[in-house]
Amino acid sequence: MAALARQLHARGWMDGTAGNLSVRLPGGQALITASGRSKGELTAADIVQMHAESGLPTRCPGPPLSAEASIHAALYRAFPDCGAVVHAHPPHTTAVAALAAEAGAVTFTDFEIIKGLGATSVVQVPVFTNWAEVPRIAAEISQRLTDRQGPPVLLIAHHGATAWGATLDEARNRLESLEALCQLHLLTDQR
Ligand SMILES: CSC[C@@H](O)[C@@H](O)C(=O)COP(=O)(O)O
């Protein structure tokens, strides 16, 4: 987790403590990054255990869980095969998430990198409102992401993106595909 966070921080996708990662463990628990830590220099002390599907800490007192633990938990509940979640603020993705705030979804077509999101030629990515109360974002994700056919990524308006997969590497690959797609979307002026 620390190695991936360091990579994404170096790319400018997790500036100023932004971003969070988690991995599901056997037995219903998960490891998640603690809140407010630089993602460029995480150590074991910055990783906390939580109940995967509730997002509640397994040990109190302890370091505070990521402020977005409820979003990770919503994804673990919705997708039993989800083994890892990565949230970041990649610049092109965040710009597209701002432009699509009103629409509530953004549709990408034709670019080959769409296949990185498991689609063939068209993919519609949901955009959620960036409510100050994160559990409200999580509740909307739980309500809306009931379709297992959707892409394994979501946008949060004016905020960033969350990707998930069976492993951290798969979640990272999907986040990279989304950022590449958003960059192409903007370069070709498809707002
Ligand atoms: C740098 S502020 C960003 C936070 O508000 C949040 O969006 C974020 O990505 C990191 O939150 P965190 O609680 O450290 O996991």
Ligand SMILES: [Zn+2]
């Ligand atoms: Zn964030």
